[in-house]
Amino acid sequence: MNKKGIIALIVVVVLIFIGYSIWGGSDTTVSNSGNTSAPTDNIPEGVTKDDYAPVNKDTTDTTLIGRLKNVSVSAAETGNRVALQNGTAKWSDGAVKGTITLGDIAVEKTVGGINYVLAPLSINTGGSGTFHYVALFEDKNGTLTDKSYALIGDRVKITGIRGDSVSNGGKEQLVVSVSYMDHDQGEPLGSTPTIPRTKILIVEDSLFNPAKEINL
Secondary structure, three states: OOHHHHHHHHHHHHHHHHHHHHOOOOOOEEEOOOOOOOOHHHOOOOOOHHHHOOOOOOOEOHHHHHHHOOOEEEOOOOOOEEEOEOOEEEEEEOOEEEEEEEOOOEEEEEEOOEEEEEEEEEEEOOOOOOEEEEEEEEEEOOEEEEEEEEEEEEOOEEEEEEEEEEEEOOEEEEEEEEEEEEOOOOOOOOOOOOEEEEEEEEEEOOEEOHHHOEEO
16 A cells, blocks of 8 residues: 555544544434435325424423533443533543533423433534534433434534424324524535524434434
């Protein structure tokens, strides 16, 4: 392998490591599909994508947000856990360090007898990028437990989250709609995002299914 090939291989390995270090660990799942489009036939039977776009409502339940400000979340590829304190936490895993911040939206929805809570979280590892996620929690006996995370994008602005119960094959299913502002293709990520988008997330067995994400 020539010198250029070796350098390219090293760059790829470093990028993979950094990307994997952003979020992972424990028994939670992470969807990192970003803006990759999925076929519309992944939407539950009888539902059209127009039913969920755009999201025009969210929750500002101060009591629920107050509970979320002190939850435990997954922070690193090793499965390290950190407890938010007043909605934020700093963490480190070797050379990787970061800050997690809770957003100002909180949504709760009961589907199939399970009480779900949805909220945005952002993570910054010291660079220019800030990655925004939607976290899925189960609320059982007054305890919030994180179950799954879905990446919405880098330096986007989440403006709304909605949870809907949809019957799919006779079984209730949670469908999550996320409205956010994104950057146009070729637009500098350091600028204010101005393009409205919607991401639809399908929850199966209390986990986001990344194969069924829909980007509108």
